[in-house]
Amino acid sequence: GAGVSQTPSNKVTEKGKxxxxxxxxxxxxxxxxxxxxxxxxxxxxxxxxxxxxxxDDSGLPNDRFFAVRPEGSVSTLKIQRTERGDSAVYLCASSLNRLNTEAFFGQGTRLTVV
Amino acid sequence: AQTVTQSQPEMSVQEAETVTLSCTYDTSESDYYLFWYKQPPSRQMILVIRQEAYKQQNATENRFSVNFQKAAKSFSLKISDSQLGDAAMYFCAYSWGPGTYKYIFGTGTRLKVLA
Known part of the structure; x- marks a missing residue:
């Protein structure tokens, strides 16, 4: 696509979901x-x-967070047993390869845990 | 560990004037990359300018230029002829990593442009 696309744009979920x-x-x-x-x-x-x-998954805060990219294209970030502290904007970025350090960002998903 | 510090939470500039945003970083590496990203309310991070540490010449992109002081570990952004569209959050970022090239970001500076 023309740019990095993230869905949904906003997500509200209940604690524990x-x-x-x-x-x-x-x-x-x-x-x-x-x-x-x-x-x-x-x-x-x-x-x-x-x-x-x-x-490199050194930034994942704990084992409730997991991400996959099964075909080397689309990626999914999965969060289990959500907590209110998980509320944040989750940004995705891609670059041509790891040697090309210019990363292009999506508009993020705003996650709100209530 | 590498760190990036932006000590100015907020800055204001009059339209058409010049403003400088400050950034300092800490690293023990000799070769790395530094960036300034702009984040408008749309949330998308937009690359403003990039500097390779091995290059002594300061990077410039139209109205945007940097003052890179490697020994002082300082990387400031100068915006000339400020425009209303420049209003946004600005993040300084550092990148290094033989296997990752992940970014470490500062806490950002909110730039307001006054008409």
Whole structure:
């Protein structure tokens, strides 16, 4: 596609529920990143994919967070047993490859846990 | 650990004037990348300018330029001839990593442009 697409744009869920956030990167981009941006903060790194594999998941806060990219294109960030502290904007970015450090960002998904 | 610090939570500039946003970082690496990203209310992060640490020449992109001081670990953004459309959050970011190239962002500076 023309840009990085994230769906949904906004998501409200109840505490304890499971959510999935989707990222559709720019066509042909092999590197994909997820970031979390809490209110008043800069984005924080969660996980990086090179192709289908998670090359670096050091930013995932705990085992309730999981991400997949089964065909090396679309990625899904999954959050189990959501907590109010998970409320944030989740940003996805992609780049042509890991050596090309210019990343293109989507508009994010605003997750609100009530 | 690498860190990025933006000490100005908010800045204001008169339309057509010049403003400088500050950023400092900490790293033990000698080769890395620095960025300024703009985030308007739409939430999308938009690349403003990029600097490779091995390049001594400061990067420029039209009205945007940086003052990169490697020894001081300082990376400021200068916006000339400010326009109303420049109003946004600005984030300084650092990138390094042989396997990741993940970004580390500062906390941002909100820029207001006054008509």
């Amino acid at each position: 499971y959510v999935e956030l989707r990222c559709d990167p720019i066509s042909g981009h092999t590197a994909l990143y997820w970031y979390r941006q809490s209110l008043g903060q800069g984005p924080e790194f969660l996980i990086y994919f090179q192709g289908t594999g998670a090359a």
